[in-house]
Amino acid sequence: MAAAVGARRPPGVEVVEHEGEPITLIEACEGAPALWIVDAVRSGAQPGTLHRLDAAQQPLPAELFGVSTHRLGLADALELARALGRLPPQVIVYGIEANEFEPGSPLSPSVARSVERLADALVEELSAAVNAA
Amino acid sequence: MPDKRTKTIRTATLARVEGEGAMRVRIEAGQVTEVALDIYEPPRFFEAFLRGRDFAEAVDITSRICGICPVAYQMSAVTAMESLCGVEVGGQLRALRRLLYCGEWIESHALHIFMLHAPDFLGYAGAVEMARDHPAIVADALKLKKAGNEVMRVVGGREVHPINLRVGGLHRVPRKAELATLVEGLERAREIALGAVTLTATLDFPDYEQDFEFVALAHPGEYPIDRGRVVSDHGLDIAPADYMTHFVESHVPWSHALHSQRTDGSTYVVGPLARFATSYDELTPLAREAAAGVGLRPPERNPFRSIVVRSVELVHAVDEALALIADYEEPDAPALEVIPRAGVGHGVSEAPRGLLYHRYEIDADGTILDAVIVPPTSQNQTAIEADLRGVVERSLDLPDAELSVRCEQTIRNYDPCISCATHFLKLDVQRV
Numbered sequence: 001m002a003a004a005v006g007a008r009r010p011p012g013v014e015v016v017e018h019e020g021e022p023i024t025l026i027e028a029c030e031g032a033p034a035l036w037i038v039d040a041v042r043s044g045a046q047p048g049t050l051h052r053l054d055a056a057q058q059p060l061p062a063e064l065f066g067v068s069t070h071r072l073g074l075a076d077a078l079e080l081a082r083a084l085g086r087l088p089p090q091v092i093v094y095g096i097e098a099n100e101f102e103p104g105s106p107l108s109p110s111v112a113r114s115v116e117r118l119a120d121a122l123v124e125e126l127s128a129a130v131n132a133a
Numbered sequence: 134m135p136d137k138r139t140k141t142i143r144t145a146t147l148a149r150v151e152g153e154g155a156m157r158v159r160i161e162a163g164q165v166t167e168v169a170l171d172i173y174e175p176p177r178f179f180e181a182f183l184r185g186r187d188f189a190e191a192v193d194i195t196s197r198i199c200g201i202c203p204v205a206y207q208m209s210a211v212t213a214m215e216s217l218c219g220v221e222v223g224g225q226l227r228a229l230r231r232l233l234y235c236g237e238w239i240e241s242h243a244l245h246i247f248m249l250h251a252p253d254f255l256g257y258a259g260a261v262e263m264a265r266d267h268p269a270i271v272a273d274a275l276k277l278k279k280a281g282n283e284v285m286r287v288v289g290g291r292e293v294h295p296i297n298l299r300v301g302g303l304h305r306v307p308r309k310a311e312l313a314t315l316v317e318g319l320e321r322a323r324e325i326a327l328g329a330v331t332l333t334a335t336l337d338f339p340d341y342e343q344d345f346e347f348v349a350l351a352h353p354g355e356y357p358i359d360r361g362r363v364v365s366d367h368g369l370d371i372a373p374a375d376y377m378t379h380f381v382e383s384h385v386p387w388s389h390a391l392h393s394q395r396t397d398g399s400t401y402v403v404g405p406l407a408r409f410a411t412s413y414d415e416l417t418p419l420a421r422e423a424a425a426g427v428g429l430r431p432p433e434r435n436p437f438r439s440i441v442v443r444s445v446e447l448v449h450a451v452d453e454a455l456a457l458i459a460d461y462e463e464p465d466a467p468a469l470e471v472i473p474r475a476g477v478g479h480g481v482s483e484a485p486r487g488l489l490y491h492r493y494e495i496d497a498d499g500t501i502l503d504a505v506i507v508p509p510t511s512q513n514q515t516a517i518e519a520d521l522r523g524v525v526e527r528s529l530d531l532p533d534a535e536l537s538v539r540c541e542q543t544i545r546n547y548d549p550c551i552s553c554a555t556h557f558l559k560l561d562v563q564r565v
Contacts, residue, residue: 021292023278076261083264084272 001038004119010130022077026086034090034129036122039074041095048110050118051095060093092125094118158525158540168522170514170544183504188214188473188495189300195491195506196294201244204237204289205484206506207298208359209491214300216373217478217495218471225464226302229288231359232312232457233295234482236284238358238450239322241485242443243281245548246329247274250440253542254336270332273325277447280315280322284454287311302468312458319458323451327423329444334427336441339539341524342434345400345516347407350483356415356449357408357483365401366410366432373479376490382507393512402516403487403509404547405442406433417456420449436520436546443548473499484509486548510549517547 006015016028020039029035041051053060059082060075074093081087096115099108107115139161159167179198183191191214195206208230215222222230247270248260257263264271282292287307289295297304348369350361363379364370371379380401382391395401409424410432416424424430424445433442473495480491487509494503524543528536 019291019293021282023275023282024292026275027279079261080264080271080275083261084268084275 001115001119004115005122005126008119008123010123010127012130012133013126020074020077022074022080025074025077026081026084029081029088029091030086032088033133035088035092036126037074037091037093038118038122039093039095040098042098043095045097046110047097047099047108048114049097050114051093051097053093053095055091055093056087056089090129094122156521156540156544158521160525160529163529165522165525168518168525170518170521180504180506183493183501186501188217188493188499188501189471191491191493191501191504192298192300193296198506198508200293201241202237202484202486202489203294204234204285204298205482205489206491207295208234208482209480209489209506210493211298211300211480212360212482213478213480213491213493214495215471215478216480217476217493218300218474220301220469220471222302222469225462226306226468227359228457228461229303229306229464230298232284232454232461233288233298234358235450235454235457236281236288238485239281239447239454240278240285241281241548242447242450243274243277245485245545246333246440246443246447247271247277250443250542250545250548251333251336253538253545254333254440273328276318277322277325277329280318280451283315283318287315299468301471302464302466304467306464306467309461309463312461315458316455319451319455323419323448323455326444326447326451327419329447330423330427330441333441333444334429338435338437339524339528339542340435341437341520341527343402343436343516343520343523344434345402345519346395347410347432348401348403348512349407349411349488350481351412354415356417356446356453357412359482361481361483363481363488364411365407373481373490376479376481376507377492377505380490380507380512382511391507391511392515393507394515400515400519401512403512405439405446405487406436407487408483409433409442409445416445416449417452419452420445423448437542439546439548473497486510487513510547513547513549517544517549520546 002015002017009015018025018028037055043051055078059079078087078091096111096118099111155171157167157169158165179195183194186194191210192207195210196203198206251270252259252263255263255267257266260271285292285295288297290297290304346369347366349364350357351364352361362370362372363376369379379396380393381396382393385392413421413431427441429438429441429445475495475497477492477494482489489509490505490507492505493501495501520543521540524539525536528539531539
């Protein structure tokens with residue numbers, strides 16, 4: 001995803017591949033006027049289902065982004081950033097419904113198609129945002 | 134009519150936690166009749182998973198057991214394999230590994246003290262709620278954690294699940310100049326850590342003391358982190374290879390995790406309180422001063438004060454990381470050659486939450502035939518249940534909601550390694 005969007009990103013947009021460690025995530029988004037996050041989610045929907053959430057207005061549903069057992073998740077990181085006044089004014093989170101989380105397992109065809117579809121849509125959305133600014 | 138002093142305190146599992154923690158305390162007529170803590174233990178899968186893999190792979194496979202203390206798993210794994218093959222990694226290679234381990238202690242302790250445990254004492258549901266009222270405390274915690282992250286990134290290759298450790302040493306040794314970039318952040322972290330000792334010492338601690346045997350590693354001239362003999366305040370002093378003759382794991386019906394006890398059936402404790410009790414003299418002078426400054430002396434037997442001891446260890450870890458960087462000379466080679474041979478190897482190290490034991494049997498080709506991993510949380514489980522019993526007995530007059538919070542706080546004294554979120558246990562109180 002990062003590579004697909006990175007190659008076609010509009011000027012002024014930075015693409016960061018991030019492991020999800022909350023502290024560096026809060027740092028990475030500090031000072032940015034807008035933030036788009038893409039992550040894998042598990043909600044029980046069909047693999048490849050795309051979720052679009054506006055995190056600037058309200059917290060992310062934690063159950064959607066809590067795939068780690070041993071650390072703060074994405075939802076916690078964004079809420080910490082919000083509490084500290086470090087959350088960018090615009091935050092859109094895309095979740096791609098994953099098929100499986102086994103280490104080393106490849107993307108399933110339905111998820112791979114959604115990644116492509118989202119990359120295209122995201123490039124358009126970013127371009128529109130850059131033009132509007 | 135039901136006795137008002139009869140009730141069951143029970144946990145429900147939080148949906149976002151894959152490793153479940155559940156707890157049940159039953160009180161009948163003002164007497165605690167049952168305490169059961171059920172912890173799901175991922176390492177059990179890994180032991181089977183390791184069989185048939187190459188001895189050099191254990192370091193990266195076991196790293197995946199925990200996102201908070203991967204270095205602990207890696208270090209116990211590599212030292213087990215190295216001791217089995219008759220190799221001892223010393224000098225600057227060992228110093229680099231210890232520096233990496235300090236980075237993990239800084240990260241892990243900062244997370245637990247500020248994000249997971251402090252909210253219990255200050256009356257918040259979690260770190261996010263606390264951050265709204267105390268942004269400066271949380272901002273400091275983030276700086277501390279970042280200093281630890283940076284050590285992990287520079288020495289370990291990345292912040293989460295570092296990839297630079299291997300049997301015999303490291304894959305790549307950092308340049309002196311790379312380590313120099315860590316100094317400024319660590320110096321700031323040292324100030325914050327000193328502040329954390331003062332801050333945590335002013336918290337309100339429930340009146341409770343335990344009397345269990347403290348078990349930790351010990352090595353002359355150093356605070357126990359990456360090596361040592363297994364010692365206790367009751368006179369135990371054994372080589373890591375004898376661990377399994379002094380400690381036993383057993384199944385209990387109410388938990389997926391194995392309970393660890395001394396072979397005589399007695400309860401013991403690993404972690405900050407145990408290390409503080411057995412190796413206080415090996416803390417850096419600054420860490421000892423910080424402890425003395427708030428009246429903390431070994432042995433500290435109130436588990437709620439572990440948050441202060443953890444803060445003292447935070448000072449130590451930052452202080453020692455700075456010393457290791459100051460003394461660093463680039464080694465000629467990143468690793469020693471390690472040739473596998475058939476046998477059994479034992480590796481112990483001090484994860485931030487306590488002693489972590491690994492045992493491997495490999496054949497002459499280096500294939501792993503058997504693996505045993507005893508994590509600190511399993512070792513502390515019996516003590517946690519005993520504390521719950523003791524704390525509830527002393528707190529029967531608390532309202533149900535407060536008693537539930539007190540139970541959670543009691544469990545978190547041990548920084549149990551299922552802490553995915555601010556609060557991993559949700560407690561409901563039911564009157565019978």
